[in-house]
Amino acid sequence: MAEVPEPTHRRRSHAGTRDLERYAGLFAERTTVMRSSAMRDLMAITARPEVISLAGGLPDTSTFPPQSFAAQMTRIAQESAAEALQYGPTEGFEETKDCILEVMGAEGMLPDPDDIVVTTGGQQGIDLVTKTLVDPGDVVICEAPTYPGAVPVFCSYQADVVQVECDEDGMGIDELEGLLGELRSEGRRPKFIYSVPSFQNPAGVTMSFERRQRLVELARANEILVVEDNPYGLLRYGGEPMPPLYQLDGGDFVIYIGTFSKILSPGIRLGWTVAPPPVLEKIVLGKQATDLCTSTLTQYFVREYFAERRWQRYIDDLIEIYRERRDVMLQALRDNFPAEATWTEPEGGLFIWATLPDYIDTSDLLAKALRADVAFVPGQAAYVDGRGRHSMRLNFSGVTADEIREGVRRIGEVIAEQVELYGTLTGEHRLPPAEEEPQPNVVPFRKAEGA
Amino acid sequence: MKVAVLKGGRSLERGVSLRSGARVEDALERLGHEVLPIDVGPDLVQRLVADRPDVAFVAMHGVGGEDGTVQELLEILGIPFTGPSAAACARCMDKVQGKDAIDEAGLPTPDWFAFNQTAFREFGAADALGRLEETLGFPLVVKPSRGGSSLGVRFARAPGEVPQALVSAFSYDDRVLLERFVDGRELAVSILGDKPLPVVEAILLEGDRYDFEARYEIGRTRFVCPAELSPEEERAVTEAALGTYRALGCSGFARVDLILDHEGPWLLEANAIPGLTDTSLLPQAAEAAGLSFEQLVERILDLALTPQGVS
DSSP states (O other), X not given: OOOOOOOSOSOOOSTTSSOHHHHHTTSOGGGGGOOOOHHXXXXXXXXXXXXXXXXXXXXXXXXXXXXXXXXXHHHHHHHHHHHHTSOOOTTOOHHHHHHHHHHHHTTTOOOOGGGEEEESHHHHHHHHHHHHHOOTTOEEEEEESOOTTHHXXXXXXXXXXXXXXXXXXXXXXXXXXXXXXXXXHTTOOOSEEXXXXXXXXXXXXXXXXHHHXXXXXXHHHXXXXXXXXXXXXXXXXXXXXXXXXXXXXXXXXXXXXXESTTTTOSTTOOEEEEOXXXXXXXXXXXXXXXXXSSOHHHHHHXXXXXXXXXXXXXXXXXXXHHHHHHHHHHHHHHHHSOTTOEEOOOSBSSEEEEEOOTTOOHHHHHHHHHHTTEEOEEGGGGOXXXXXXXXXXXXXXXXXXXXXXXXXXXXXXXXXXXXXXXXXXXXXXXXXXXXXXXXXXXXXXXXXXXX | OEEEEEEOOSSTTHHHHHHHHHHHHHHHHHTTOEEEEEEOSTTHHHHHHXXXXXXXXXXXXXXXXXXXXXXXXXXXXXXXXXXSOHHHHHHHHBHHHXXXXXXXXXXXXXXXXXXXXXXHHHHOTHHHHHHHHHHXXXXXXXXXXXXOTTTTOEEESSGGGHHHHHHHHXXXXXXXXXXXXXXXXXXXXXXXXXXXXXXXXXXXXXXXXXXXXXXXXXXXXEEXXXXXXOHHHHHHHHHHHHHHHHHTTOOSEEEEXXXXXXXXXXXXXXXXXXXXXXXXXXXXXXXXXXXXXXXXXXXXXXXXXXXXXXX
């Protein structure tokens, strides 16, 4: 019998096991824009178990009943093991699309199932859309601040990312219109406008009805696509439901990205993209090249789960839990943050965006906060150009009410130390700040009520 | 040989340290050593006592691992370790102490003033700032005394920017320094044993030259090794670096950072445990000297096991 050679290494612990130079000549041009930074290293240590992390974006999966999970998986194993363990169609199963139609229907959308492709999380939707539409140097427009996880996608396809400022009513459409005109005069046509219109990540703001209408009209008039990323739409804790852009537009110029991550589980990596047929066709080809199909097993799980007819009740449970946590966080902010601070009051979703006095840099503050065992996302992560230095994203969905109170209290304490120090440093004998910050914080959120 | 690789810990540079450590572990395995990886935590002493390694490879950066704390424990336990002694680490980690030692040795270092928070909070040190700023001129650099990479380092271009820069720097340490800015070429000299390796130059490719973060981002800074220096420049730079290494009492290895302008080299600081990741400067310099990473690691181990006097 032939001897099987012993493996020479127990493990290969990381990609760069040998010298970078040996591979450097092989790297694609686009990897030069994939950056690592000191701040990303800082984020890596927020995972220490003793740290109360308000930095995550996690739904609380502990609320999902384990016995229900067990029952569904058992049924799949007993009744459809062979199929569930097999490859599936690239577009996804029709049965999965039926579930998607139910979810979209709950927000007033009625797409043609043939316009849907099931993706590996909503994140793959962002990747596939960018892969389909963007050549190096093409302009992609997004909100400022924007979803931090979208930036690396745009950058890896070498897009020229331009951000349009948000206020409490979402992306500024006047600014957008101005930008489109500017780009036109330079002979450049942006490929798409990326927006999270409802309970935006990271700002927690929701685009007003009027702006939604104008955005859709602008897209149509300029023949530009809007990519609507709507992971949180059904997690509304107050206020009136707002029609998705997809519904307003009818699906001609809006590509819609949805996900089961926040209403069921992010671990199953199941999302979807709805696009006009010619675009969808390309996206499907792109997906085929990427991963052939989305996990068959988790599609079976979703099918079983929806068959129980309890998915909306679970969302109602989540809404109860998250609403309370949001309220606890807002109260904690009022109790612990300085008077100069402002923050958004989201009507849904997972995040609050707080902005501190402009002499506080939240990346530095994070270093200090980590010594107090608490973490948040520094605002800079949501900008491509280094802005957002005075803001932070706080998550309230993945932590308990007690953790929220204690976490915000600790952050408030380190802020108070910095405020006091700054006061000491700028006594009467000192000159006032000589000039305005060259890059002012651009998110003019109004001060929250009662703050 | 049984080699404990100490990495991670709680410092802000945990991420870099884990990468340094992983790369060292791979090299040690290829060299045929028995590797004992330790993510440093409360059980450190227990593990060292139980496993009794022949030598410890310290791949930790920042406060806790690079400031002499871990080194002191290893000295007490009688376990030989790589890099400088506990006392030398402490001097290197603290920029104020380091600059004092460099200055006392008669080596050029940019003018500076150091403050702790108490000076501002209790003794009204803010009132003295104006005079210092006059001495140092603008732009000036504000740094936390203890801290690695570029964390908390800020330029102030005008008096109005000083308080904000101080708030940033004080986020990392209770003591900060204000330093005269020297406009020149940024060089790093790694020293192995008592031999300087080829000089590395950091050239900022894009972005704000006052943005320290850019200096550490892949793709925004280009590193040239060996740096293009005239023979006189090279001699001046390596002599200054060696002088610094000795003044701080380093042994094993260290990396000395300096700026070269028309007057010559200006010494900034020494790093007792420079990064060992695949993008770090010490391995680059070693490779330029013809040493593979394995050879570098082996040499560092040899130095740890060879008793050497601190000059």
